[in-house]
Amino acid sequence: MTFLPKPQLHHPLLATNELGLTRRDYEGAISTLCAGCGHDSISAAIVQACFELDLPPHRIAKLSGIGCSSKTPTYFLGAAHGFNSVHGRMPSVLTGANLANRDLVYLGVSGDGDSASIGFGQFAHSLRRGVNMTYIVENNGVYGLTKGQFSATSDKGSKAKKGTINTDEPIDLVAIALQLGATFVARSFSGDKTQLVPLIKAALKHPGSAFIDCISPCVAFNNHEGSTKSFDFVRAHNEAVNKLDVILGREPIETSYEPGSIVEVTQHDGTILRLRKLDARHDPTDRVSALHHLAERKAAGEIVTGLIFVDPETEDLHASLNTVPTPLNALGDADLCPGVAALAKVNAALR
Ligand SMILES: Cc1ncc(C[n+]2csc(CCOP(=O)(O)OP(=O)(O)O)c2C)c(N)n1
Numbered sequence: 001m002t003f004l005p006k007p008q009l010h011h012p013l014l015a016t017n018e019l020g021l022t023r024r025d026y027e028g029a030i031s032t033l034c035a036g037c038g039h040d041s042i043s044a045a046i047v048q049a050c051f052e053l054d055l056p057p058h059r060i061a062k063l064s065g066i067g068c069s070s071k072t073p074t075y076f077l078g079a080a081h082g083f084n085s086v087h088g089r090m091p092s093v094l095t096g097a098n099l100a101n102r103d104l105v106y107l108g109v110s111g112d113g114d115s116a117s118i119g120f121g122q123f124a125h126s127l128r129r130g131v132n133m134t135y136i137v138e139n140n141g142v143y144g145l146t147k148g149q150f151s152a153t154s155d156k157g158s159k160a161k162k163g164t165i166n167t168d169e170p171i172d173l174v175a176i177a178l179q180l181g182a183t184f185v186a187r188s189f190s191g192d193k194t195q196l197v198p199l200i201k202a203a204l205k206h207p208g209s210a211f212i213d214c215i216s217p218c219v220a221f222n223n224h225e226g227s228t229k230s231f232d233f234v235r236a237h238n239e240a241v242n243k244l245d246v247i248l249g250r251e252p253i254e255t256s257y258e259p260g261s262i263v264e265v266t267q268h269d270g271t272i273l274r275l276r277k278l279d280a281r282h283d284p285t286d287r288v289s290a291l292h293h294l295a296e297r298k299a300a301g302e303i304v305t306g307l308i309f310v311d312p313e314t315e316d317l318h319a320s321l322n323t324v325p326t327p328l329n330a331l332g333d334a335d336l337c338p339g340v341a342a343l344a345k346v347n348a349a350l351r
């Protein structure tokens, strides 16, 4: 069975958000993934982030490809719009949906196989076009659903469960996203909710392409000694560059950070991203230095996590294409068919 509904009963004293909804209202069906799978922790972080942001679940569209990671939208935001696409094709379906209706909040969930192997081209083009979305890759360095083959993000030299050594160079999706022009680039770890929840909140509020590479160990096929995507390895090599707070425009601004160690980024909608710098060498608003920092720490054997780059001045694909603000399903006949005179004018302009 792949769909187990959760019991509807809520504890009467569960905290509610501005919409009067409880955290439970942001959940989905009961997960059928392996117990301990990192992907379930990411689903829990998405639930927490959307609850804390007071997002109406029915104004969110969640899209995915194929894989254990791509199954997860069933397990969160049960009241949201959902589309489980073909393997590696989530980005183009999301782009089309976004162009048709910009009023929804778009959340794309994918895996390292889904995005770095079969869907690599789709991943690249959605980011370089600036589609307004939050794109999360649940990265376990393995094809979990098809039982443990190396993926394109498995590190060279890392060991499969049966002992095979990976001889291929890995793709670092964070470095690629930076090079492609994504305007919000982060990496996190499924086992670090304190870091992941604010990153997802910040990404959801970002008005352009926001990409989060979330390392998410596969306990069935890639959590052994020798795997660089295991819980133990990531905990030992995790190097956070900053600590993030997301402050919505309407909230009073309070902080306990020490002066001199903070970077504040104000986005178009008034959201303030407040970053406490843990690594003095890293400037999250400088794309070139972010790439340099990533390469430098990688050479030192560290996995850089946190908000690695953000461009607060970003505009999305709708701005580049100068599309109408009204969702296509809300346009009337007069807008959709402007008549013979308007058509004649367009034709005349092309002669
Ligand atoms: C066109 C196509 N090719 C291959 C497959 C088989 N397949 C299903 S899931 C998958 C890999 C999934 O890996 P990943 O995206 O990393 O997800 P995970 O299961 O690890 O979360 C593959 C190769 C498929 N479903 N469709």
Ligand code: SF4
Pocket: 032, 033, 034, 036, 037, 038, 039, 068, 069, 140, 144, 145, 217, 218, 219, 220, 221
């Ligand atoms: S096979 Fe791996 S990725 Fe898939 S549910 Fe199990 S632990 Fe998670």
Ligand SMILES: [Mg+2]
Pocket: 067, 111, 112, 113, 138, 139, 140, 141, 142, 143, 144, 151
């Ligand atoms: Mg995978």
